[in-house]
Amino acid sequence: MKQLLTGLLLVMTVTASAQKAGDAKMKSFIDALMKKMTLDEKLGQLNLPGSGDIVTGQAQSSDIGKKIREGKVGGLFNIKSVAKIKDVQKVAVTESRLKIPLIFGMDVIHGYETVFPIPLGLSCSWDMKAVERSAQIAAKEASADGICWTFSPMVDICRDPRWGRIAEGNGEDPYLGSAVAKAMVKGYQGDLTKNDNIMSCVKHYALYGAAEAGRDYNTTDMSLQRMYNEYLPPYKAAVDAGVGSVMASFNDVNGVPATANKFLQTDVLRKQWGFKGFVVTDYTGINEMEAHGLGNLQTVSSLALKAGINMDMVGEGFLTTLKQSLKEGKVTMADIDNSCRLILEAKYKLGLFDNPYKYCDENRAKTEVFSDANRNEARKIAADCFVLLKNQNNVLPLKKAGTIAVVGPLADNRENMPGTWSVAAKFDKAVSLMDGLKAAAGNNAKFIYAKGSNLDADAAFEERAGMFGKSLGRDNRPASVMIQEALDASKDADVIVAALGESAEMSGECSSRSDIQIPETQRALLKALVNTGKPVVLVLFTGRPLAIKWESENVPAILNVWFGGSEAGNAIADVLFGDVNPSGKLTTTWPQNVGQVPLYYAHKSTGRPLPEGKWFEKFRSNYLDVSNDPVYAFGYGLSYTTFTYSDVKLSATKLKGNQTLTASVTVTNTGNKDGKEVVQLYLHQLIGVNTRPVKELKGFEKIALKAGESKTVTFNISTADLKYYHFDMTNDWDPGDFEVMIGGSSDHVKKATVNWSK
Ligand code: BGC
Numbered sequence: 011m012k013q014l015l016t017g018l019l020l021v022m023t024v025t026a027s028a029q030k031a032g033d034a035k036m037k038s039f040i041d042a043l044m045k046k047m048t049l050d051e052k053l054g055q056l057n058l059p060g061s062g063d064i065v066t067g068q069a070q071s072s073d074i075g076k077k078i079r080e081g082k083v084g085g086l087f088n089i090k091s092v093a094k095i096k097d098v099q100k101v102a103v104t105e106s107r108l109k110i111p112l113i114f115g116m117d118v119i120h121g122y123e124t125v126f127p128i129p130l131g132l133s134c135s136w137d138m139k140a141v142e143r144s145a146q147i148a149a150k151e152a153s154a155d156g157i158c159w160t161f162s163p164m165v166d167i168c169r170d171p172r173w174g175r176i177a178e179g180n181g182e183d184p185y186l187g188s189a190v191a192k193a194m195v196k197g198y199q200g201d202l203t204k205n206d207n208i209m210s211c212v213k214h215y216a217l218y219g220a221a222e223a224g225r226d227y228n229t230t231d232m233s234l235q236r237m238y239n240e241y242l243p244p245y246k247a248a249v250d251a252g253v254g255s256v257m258a259s260f261n262d263v264n265g266v267p268a269t270a271n272k273f274l275q276t277d278v279l280r281k282q283w284g285f286k287g288f289v290v291t292d293y294t295g296i297n298e299m300e301a302h303g304l305g306n307l308q309t310v311s312s313l314a315l316k317a318g319i320n321m322d323m324v325g326e327g328f329l330t331t332l333k334q335s336l337k338e339g340k341v342t343m344a345d346i347d348n349s350c351r352l353i354l355e356a357k358y359k360l361g362l363f364d365n366p367y368k369y370c371d372e373n374r375a376k377t378e379v380f381s382d383a384n385r386n387e388a389r390k391i392a393a394d395c396f397v398l399l400k401n402q403n404n405v406l407p408l409k410k411a412g413t414i415a416v417v418g419p420l421a422d423n424r425e426n427m428p429g430t431w432s433v434a435a436k437f438d439k440a441v442s443l444m445d446g447l448k449a450a451a452g453n454n455a456k457f458i459y460a461k462g463s464n465l466d467a468d469a470a471f472e473e474r475a476g477m478f479g480k481s482l483g484r485d486n487r488p489a490s491v492m493i494q495e496a497l498d499a500s501k502d503a504d505v506i507v508a509a510l511g512e513s514a515e516m517s518g519e520c521s522s523r524s525d526i527q528i529p530e531t532q533r534a535l536l537k538a539l540v541n542t543g544k545p546v547v548l549v550l551f552t553g554r555p556l557a558i559k560w561e562s563e564n565v566p567a568i569l570n571v572w573f574g575g576s577e578a579g580n581a582i583a584d585v586l587f588g589d590v591n592p593s594g595k596l597t598t599t600w601p602q603n604v605g606q607v608p609l610y611y612a613h614k615s616t617g618r619p620l621p622e623g624k625w626f627e628k629f630r631s632n633y634l635d636v637s638n639d640p641v642y643a644f645g646y647g648l649s650y651t652t653f654t655y656s657d658v659k660l661s662a663t664k665l666k667g668n669q670t671l672t673a674s675v676t677v678t679n680t681g682n683k684d685g686k687e688v689v690q691l692y693l694h695q696l697i698g699v700n701t702r703p704v705k706e707l708k709g710f711e712k713i714a715l716k717a718g719e720s721k722t723v724t725f726n727i728s729t730a731d732l733k734y735y736h737f738d739m740t741n742d743w744d745p746g747d748f749e750v751m752i753g754g755s756s757d758h759v760k761k762a763t764v765n766w767s768k
Pocket of ligand 1: 117161213292293519
């Protein structure tokens with residue numbers, strides 16, 4: 011043991027001194043380069059125009075070639091293909107004075123050409139190895155196509171399903187969100203000396219998911235302790251995992267937009283967390299501070315630089331105004347130098363000074379992008395992200411036999427499958443539900459298709475929800491005629507599969523909704539289908555938790571499939587036919603209606619909690635018209651088998667100081683199918699110095715159990731798990747009694763109590 015420790019220490023010392031030597035070499039290289047740079051060239055490094063190849067917002071820079079030659083561009087984003095990237099890089103390294111290479115970024119959010127489920131879906135796998143693998147594959151594909159930097163992971167905690175960008179994050183929980191953040195950064199960055207890893211950019215820092223009323227880009231105002239306890243942990247986890255860059259969010263945070271928020275960008279990020287990479291704005295985040303009301307472009311650009319922003323995406327506020335601000339003493343040369351250095355360091359770490367064409371190997375894309383192997387992996391991962399919400403009388407799995415009616419506006423559409431923020435996707439090659447079902451069942455089953463309804467009765471809504479030209483196509487017949495057609499098509503069916511919910515662009519950026527139900531016209535179709543008395547399976551497409559109380563009470567089976575990526579249709583078929591046993595669990599709470607929002611499992615008790623099992627009691631914290639319960643709780647999800655949990659066994663019932671507690675349960679697969687279960691650990695501090703959440707996730711493990719098999723799962727709990735930021739911002743734990751809860755869902759746990767003294 012002693013020998014092992016000495017060996018380990020030696021390895022650590024050697025690694026640390028190699029790191030130091032590497033850092034010194036990088037410093038002297040950059041020192042020498044910066045000595046040669048003019049002020050204009052330094053400002054050029056801070057400039058990140060969009061390429062115009064893929065457009066993700068308003069206002070793009072023009073004359074990019076000329077600017078690159080003049081040394082006025084640090085990098086370019088959303089440009090696709092080695093050929094194009096190589097051409098542009100060639101201009102930078104042969105025609106600009108100092109031949110500084112560019113970095114090439116892209117929104118590689120949930121896969122590149124091989125698309126994985128939307129991040130909210132991916133988080134429902136609760137499988138961090140799968141999450142990491144998806145990022146690794148995305149990095150391999152993007153880097154084979156010339157990209158060296160991705161604007162991912164998005165780790166904004168969100169408890170408001172009205173916000174469309176909830177689709178891009180990992181749900182409501184900081185513990186799970188942190189685990190995903192770490193896995194994604196690891197998957198993308200791996201070893202940056204290799205040419206198949208890319209630099210990651212965690213976003214949107216910070217608190218972008220707490221936009222008031224769920225309206226995109228809206229104000230956030232939050233206490234410091236909520237910020238530190240509930241919203242900041244995933245960003246910090248990404249920083250701890252070594253993320254190379256951070257993207258500032260658009261929103262106003264406690265009175266100062268994140269883009270000019272020195273507290274966030276310098277005090278927290280750099281001083282408290284020790285972040286060493288660079289911070290980029292989100293798109294025209296600097297320019298938008300004019301509309302926020304902080305001054306003209308010159309003023310807001312200097313505010314951003316002073317706050318700790320290093321790179322300006324699209325807006326060119328840095329490029330066009332910082333020189334004047336320097337003259338006027340509003341920024342210093344040291345401010346500009348510091349930002350320039352951080353960007354040059356990133357390029358150095360990516361190896362671009364050694365080889366500007368490191369990511370420009372023309373041969374790789376042919377075999378490494380959208381390969382069969384990658385698509386198979388996407389199919390497997392997607393199937394593990396779907397959440398079986400209901401399965402009355404075991405309607406599912408379906409037999410690959412008989413007549414299956416497939417109905418709904420989302421059933422036979424490929425473009426809609428990859429989901430929001432799939433900018434590099436091959437939409438025409440995505441697998442629709444109809445494709446997937448037919449491929450799985452071959453000639454053994456007969457499929458009858460009818461669209462049954464439009465996405466929404468309102469054509470204008472449908473157009474808004476079809477941004478980026480991906481509309482579902484509109485049927486101009488009256489709704490009643492379309493429903494009748496679907497009923498006729500279902501007449502001889504043994505089972506009806508209804509593919510309903512949201513289109514891909516009903517979630518994502520600028521896709522907030524004030525009504526989070528399935529659109530009315532689709533619900534009318536669903537009701538008509540249910541009224542036939544035939545078994546109906548709702549295959550629910552969505553980028554957010556939806557209010558589906560009626561559906562949960564009336565539709566026999568519901569499989570929530572998010573947007574499953576390139577292989578969605580195959581993966582859905584795998585689950586519907588039982589070739590894969592579903593194992594996803596929700597990472598958000600699904601409310602009964604929008605009025606309950608924000609509704610989340612880790613809420614406080616209040617001084618007047620409602621007794622469990624009650625709907626209403628006068629002078630309690632509740633509503634007159636709806637109970638406090640969700641339709642589906644955080645952590646919930648069914649399987650085609652069943653699991654039982656033993657009582658929670660604790661290693662001790664009394665602990666002191668920095669001792670460690672182990673808590674274990676034995677989980678048994680009591681059904682007759684092999685399956686996977688997400689075992690979840692929650693803690694509740696019964697009495698605290700501050701009020702404490704009724705439960706908080708503190709551990710989880712996804713296990714595979716054969717039919718009849720049992721496994722014991724053990725969690726280690728230390729005082730680090732008990733710590734929280736108090737009202738006065740001390741980060742400590744309070745002695746007292748804690749409930750240790752373990753179960754397969756946040757609302758279905760076994761409990762034991764421990765006393766932990768100081
Ligand atoms: C989004 C970011 C994205 C950026 C670049 C912005 O509109 O908020 O998430 O990375 O565009 O495309």
